[in-house]
Amino acid sequence: MEVVPALGRLLRRVEPLQAQVSISDVADRLLRPEHTAVLSLPVVDADGRPLGLVSRSTLQDIFMQRFGRDLWGRKPVSEVMNPAPLVVSLDTSLEEAARQITAQLQSPIRDDFVLVDEQGLYQGLGTVLDLLKAMEHRVAQRNRVLRKALVDLKESQTQLVQSEKMASLGQMVAGVAHELNTPLGYVKNNVQLLRELTRPLLELADAQAALGDCLADPACAEDDLARALEEAGRLRELAAPELLAEDLEQLFADTGYGLQQIGELVVGLKDFARLDRAMSEEIDLNDCIRSALVIARNSIKDKAEVHQQLGELPRIACAPSQINQVLLNLLTNAAQAMEGFGRIQVKSWSENGQVLISVQDNGCGMPRExxxxxxxxxxTTKPVGQGTGLGLSISFKIIQDHGGNIRVVSEPGRGTRFLISLPCSGAEELKRSA
Ligand SMILES: Nc1ncnc2c1ncn2[C@@H]1O[C@H](COP(=O)(O)OP(=O)(O)O)[C@@H](O)[C@H]1O
Ligand SMILES: [Mg+2]
Known part of the structure; x- marks a missing residue:
């Protein structure tokens, strides 16, 4: 494909005039159909360098005068041409050409502009109208490109927001799987134990049933009865149901507790993962903190010990799954900021109609920039794959939507403290905006 410089496409190949051509001739030439689109004709010297432009309006002015043609007609065109036409080199970019031309343009527009090659030799004419059309086209094209870029950008942003959600989801799943493992482990053990402990009971029951059959059967031999009695006695001793009762009770209670814990985790998981914006019931934010800590425990445990100082809080209306996401992000950030094994302190309290939660770490801290x-x-300052840089911006938005705010103080080398405050009366606002 031939690459045409943008200006080249505007080129109108108009035959140039020599300076000595008569004004009458020029006037006649301007009337020719191939020249209807141009406002002027170019005049060049013997080498083809532009000397000037003679415009339609100038000729019109002359011929409108009384005896205009007789007075001027035989004179050379060089006498009436504009000797300082707009000259633009063909390799100029469209934008630059537009800039040069608008800078020099006279109004009303009477002239076209002359296009020359690198040697300054005449190549053709360009018209302002063509230039405007080309610019308009260019702008429309740019707009299309920009619009497409905007759409792409929005799409990748959505994807990143999604991947931040997926990252916290992944973390959560790992954390919860870990938490499920403990109760699951001892529920399994207990069931095994229960099976072993109940086996002699079943054997005893069998023996006692056999003894009962014997007793009820008049034809049962003395020997058989004696044996059945002895067997039942032996198994009773072995099974020791009176001693077992307490153990069994304990085992059932423990197992029940384990199952309950598993159930709570599953419910917690469901709450946590509820990514809708359901503005909910009144929530004790300490429950959110505890649930976020359970879920983050797995990623924190090798990095820091967690100290909790949870004060009594009034219940507030909020979207718990969103608050959980904020807390999880603060906790994960704190753990990721640790250089050695550190300490994370989570506090909650309420004052002046607000609930406050602070998450403080003694990690690397942050410089001002x-x-x-x-x-x-x-x-994000984290390597690709570890940070999306969206955690805090999403958190900020969530807290803002709840009518609260999130503040931070940090000192390099000493640590960071995030403070969330949520109004106790945030419920109304949230419901209105939901
Ligand atoms: N507790 C913290 N200690 C030190 N730096 C932090 C802490 N929390 C956040 N940051 C800084 O803020 C940046 C943005 O955090 P965030 O929005 O959660 O994105 P990400 O964790 O994906 O990088 C982090 O990359 C990190 O530089
Ligand atoms: Mg983060």
Missing amino acids: VLERIFDPFY
């Missing part, structure tokens, strides 16, 4: 940008979407 980082601190200023942490709530920006996609800002």
